[in-house]
Amino acid sequence: YLGIHLLNDILAFMSFSTKSPKSKDISLIPYLCGVGASTIGCQYGPIYMKDKGIETSIQAQGHKADWLDDPADLFSDTIYSAQAQDNPPDLKSTYGGEQRRDIVAHHSRYLRDSVAKVIEQGRMPVTVGGDHSMGAASLSGLIKATNAVQKVGVIWLDAHPDINTD
Numbered sequence: 001y002l003g004i005h006l007l008n009d010i011l012a013f014m015s016f017s018t019k020s021p022k023s024k025d026i027s028l029i030p031y032l033c034g035v036g037a038s039t040i041g042c043q044y045g046p047i048y049m050k051d052k053g054i055e056t057s058i059q060a061q062g063h064k065a066d067w068l069d070d071p072a073d074l075f076s077d078t079i080y081s082a083q084a085q086d087n088p089p090d091l092k093s094t095y096g097g098e099q100r101r102d103i104v105a106h107h108s109r110y111l112r113d114s115v116a117k118v119i120e121q122g123r124m125p126v127t128v129g130g131d132h133s134m135g136a137a138s139l140s141g142l143i144k145a146t147n148a149v150q151k152v153g154v155i156w157l158d159a160h161p162d163i164n165t166d
Contacts, residue, residue: 024062024064025124026063026124026125027066027121027124030068030071030130031137032046032047032075032130033085033103033104036131036133043131045130050067080106108137109137110137111134111137112137112140113144115144115145116141119141135156
């Protein structure tokens, strides 16, 4: 629930900000990829957040919010589904293996194109994932939609503090 509460606080702040997005329409974009991580399970993040009512929580802040694609149905019955990643290929060679890279690339292309589409529609994308491989794809979507000439902002909420002090 912490992620939903933090998102609510950010949206409430943005509502009072003079630099808030022109549109209060938000598209939630699921990133159902977990094979880019060394621990399996984070691919269920979007499904969990939907079940816990992230849409309703955002709507309570005065924003219109909906899922671009239903995370429970996305890529169902394929190697790209959340369930198929429970026993990922090449698990013993963490981050390695062609099939794992293919899965990450597939999800990254989906996220990049979805973020760009949402921005082009004048809506604010909120990506919900997934492993850290979603970072590059989210930023690629921003760059694709804005041709890398507009000022953009990114707010990154993570489930755990993985700060490297080395």
